[in-house]
Amino acid sequence: MTCRLDPVAPAPPRSAAPLPGPLAWIGEAFDAVRRAGLERPHRVRGGRQGREVVLDGRRLVNFGSNDYLGYCGDVRLTKAASKAACAEGFGAGASPLVSGQSQAHERLEAAIAALLDVPAAIAFPSGFAANAATIPALVGPGDLVASDERNHASLIDGCRLARAEVAIYPHRDVAALDRVLASAGKARRKLVVTDTLFSMDGTLAPLADLADVAARHGAMLMVDEAHATGVFGARGSGLVEAAGCAAGVHVRVGTLSKALGAAGGFVAGHAELIRWLRHAARAWIFSTAHPPAVAAAACRAIELVGAEPDRRTALLATAASFRDRLAAAGLDVAACGGQIVPVVVGDAARAVAVAGSLATEGFFVPAIRPPSVPAGGSLVRTSVCWHHTADDLARLAALLVRHVRN
Numbered sequence: 001m002t003c004r005l006d007p008v009a010p011a012p013p014r015s016a017a018p019l020p021g022p023l024a025w026i027g028e029a030f031d032a033v034r035r036a037g038l039e040r041p042h043r044v045r046g047g048r049q050g051r052e053v054v055l056d057g058r059r060l061v062n063f064g065s066n067d068y069l070g071y072c073g074d075v076r077l078t079k080a081a082s083k084a085a086c087a088e089g090f091g092a093g094a095s096p097l098v099s100g101q102s103q104a105h106e107r108l109e110a111a112i113a114a115l116l117d118v119p120a121a122i123a124f125p126s127g128f129a130a131n132a133a134t135i136p137a138l139v140g141p142g143d144l145v146a147s148d149e150r151n152h153a154s155l156i157d158g159c160r161l162a163r164a165e166v167a168i169y170p171h172r173d174v175a176a177l178d179r180v181l182a183s184a185g186k187a188r189r190k191l192v193v194t195d196t197l198f199s200m201d202g203t204l205a206p207l208a209d210l211a212d213v214a215a216r217h218g219a220m221l222m223v224d225e226a227h228a229t230g231v232f233g234a235r236g237s238g239l240v241e242a243a244g245c246a247a248g249v250h251v252r253v254g255t256l257s258k259a260l261g262a263a264g265g266f267v268a269g270h271a272e273l274i275r276w277l278r279h280a281a282r283a284w285i286f287s288t289a290h291p292p293a294v295a296a297a298a299c300r301a302i303e304l305v306g307a308e309p310d311r312r313t314a315l316l317a318t319a320a321s322f323r324d325r326l327a328a329a330g331l332d333v334a335a336c337g338g339q340i341v342p343v344v345v346g347d348a349a350r351a352v353a354v355a356g357s358l359a360t361e362g363f364f365v366p367a368i369r370p371p372s373v374p375a376g377g378s379l380v381r382t383s384v385c386w387h388h389t390a391d392d393l394a395r396l397a398a399l400l401v402r403h404v405r406n
């Protein structure tokens with residue numbers, strides 16, 4: 001079941017017509033972005049995700065995707081999606097609240113709950129939507145959210161939407177979090193939110209300590225496992241499972257779009273928490289559900305995570321030896337704890353130049369610049385995946401050492 005698409009014709013040149021007066025500010029704002037060296041490339045991908053990727057017509061070894069287990073291009077997901085599309089049609093038609101939830105979504109939510117070993121789960125159109133909707137469903141004016149300074153943009157936006165007081169604590173600093181919570185005596189409710197595997201610096205949250213501190217202050221603990229779902233833990237449910245602290249984590253968010261190779265986000269936990277989200281999470285109530293085909297593909301991926309634990313163990317072992325290799329050559333990757341291995345370059349222009357040199361040598365490793373990372377902390381981010389070969393990793397390590405160290 002391999003289908004090919006006709007190549008997309010190159011986009012026609014942009015119109016040089018001036019912006020209408022009320023939009024003229026956009027031209028000036030964009031010039032400032034360009035002067036700061038922060039213009040983002042718009043690339044077009046040919047074909048599917050996998051060990052290699054075709055970007056703007058160039059075939060590169062793909063270290064720039066979150067396809068950690070190699071399921072994005074897996075025909076078993078495509079088949080599950082086709083079968084569901086045949087059975088239930090393509091579009092979902094409306095929000096699940098209005099038009100009813102599809103069979104595929106019902107099965108998916110049960111599969112997520114079983115994977116995480118919790119009573120219930122709710123599927124959202126994306127991980128971003130899950131975070132942006134869940135925080136405002138848990139806290140509001142008069143409440144306090146404590147948020148790690150390196151949290152993902154979707155958690156940051158969720159905090160903003162909640163209109164609660166937001167206290168940003170230093171990265172992974174449990175003592176600072178303790179002080180924040182101790183001085184929040186008047187708050188009606190307290191919520192601690194954190195990524196588990198941080199997407200930009202590759203570090204792990206100190207989950208057991210966070211759970212202790214949250215418990216001591218009677219705070220809710222919400223964690224975002226977007227990069228850990230499918231990768232960590234004996235069942236593959238994430239870092240909460242790996243750290244053995246499920247009892248201390250109240251709200252577990254994950255995504256179906258990274259290691260699971262499909263699309264969508266989820267929240268899992270107590271059945272009454274999930275019922276509450278079906279009444280209060282606006283991105284679930286007011287957004288059309290995914291096509292049932294997407295839910296069926298995600299469900300198939302969860303089965304594969306259960307059936308193929310060798311993929312995640314091999315991935316984590318490969319990532320650890322890649323980190324060791326870089327560290328032995330003097331690159332600073334000591335803080336990373338998983339398959340995301342960023343190499344800090346510093347200056348934004350230099351990160352782009354390093355990524356460009358790596359592309360010339362056949363590797364796609366994206367440059368990450370502000371605002372995704374703090375100013376001066378630009379980096380090239382290597383995402384190790386199950387399908388990378390020992391030779392891919394050896395060659396990339398040698399290139400990183402050559403281009404970053406001098």
Ligand SMILES: *Cc1c(COP(=O)(O)O)cnc(C)c1O
Pocket residue numbers: 126127128129131152154195199224226227255256257263264265
């Ligand atoms: C990617 C990501 C999300 C968003 O998930 P999507 O399913 O891609 O919308 C949320 N949180 C973190 C930490 C992420 O890295």
